[in-house]
Amino acid sequence: MPKVLGVAGFSGCGKTTLIEALLPSLAARGLTVSVIKHSHHALEVDTPGKDSDRHRKAGANQVLLLGDTRYALTAELAAPLDLAAQLALLSPCDLVLLEGQKWADVDKVEVWRPVQGKPRLAAARVIALASDTGSSADAGDLPLLDLNDVPAIAEFIAAWLARQGGHNEETAA
Numbered sequence: 730m731p732k733v734l735g736v737a738g739f740s741g742c743g744k745t746t747l748i749e750a751l752l753p754s755l756a757a758r759g760l761t762v763s764v765i766k767h768s769h770h771a772l773e774v775d776t777p778g779k780d781s782d783r784h785r786k787a788g789a790n791q792v793l794l795l796g797d798t799r800y801a802l803t804a805e806l807a808a809p810l811d812l813a814a815q816l817a818l819l820s821p822c823d824l825v826l827l828e829g830q831k832w833a834d835v836d837k838v839e840v841w842r843p844v845q846g847k848p849r850l851a852a853a854r855v856i857a858l859a860s861d862t863g864s865s866a867d868a869g870d871l872p873l874l875d876l877n878d879v880p881a882i883a884e885f886i887a888a889w890l891a892r893q894g895g896h897n898e899e900t901a902a
Contacts, residue, residue: 730816731763731816731819731821731823731824731825732823732824732825732893732894733812733816733824733825733827733833733835733836734824734826734827734835734836734838734886734890735828735830735831735833735835735836735837735838735854736748736826736827736828736837736838736840737829737830737831737838737839737840737850737852737855738831738839738840738841738850739845739847739850741845742840742841742845742847743840743842743861743876744828744829744840745766745828747840747859747876747879748764748826748828750879751879751882751883752764754879754880754883755824755883755886755887758883758887760823760824760887760890761821761822761823761824762822762823762825762826763819763820763822763824763825763826764825764826764827764828765815765816765819765825765826765827765828765830766829767827767828767829767830768829774803775792775794775801775803781794781803785805790804790805791803791804791805792804812827812830812833812835823890824886824890831850831852832852834853834854835854836854836855836856836889837852837854837855837856838855838856838858838859838874838882838885838886839852839855839857839858839859840860841858841859841860841863841867842860842861842862842876843860843862843863843867844861844862849867855871856871856872856889857871857872857873857874857885858873858874859874859875859876860874860875860876861875861876872885
């Protein structure tokens, strides 16, 4: 089972941007990282009118769109998948970054930008605050990570992963 770390915050706070910036830094450390992105919107990953879209709309329960270097599997769900079922869909990896799903029972880095005028999350298991202008008073007892210092956040995540019994850079070489 991979280790799972949430990246949580209100819409527009920079979760996607942070994850996008972190992925190369984590890969450079020898980590294989997958991402689960939750969306509140209707999910459309296919091109309307293309064969695979037509198959899905005609009633196929699953459609596998396959190319030479990538595939996309779409499936119709009777109910939302729980985290265990989401993780079961992924290939083996060292770490799964969970974007959104602030309600999930996993450790989380909260992304918070005071300029948005929104409060801090009231989510459980927040282990650090990543902020562009927040202060140590905002973070309380949590580590305060500079949202613009991606290498430092990657280091924090790698250290967290090592404490969880996950990837260890010294043994990866």
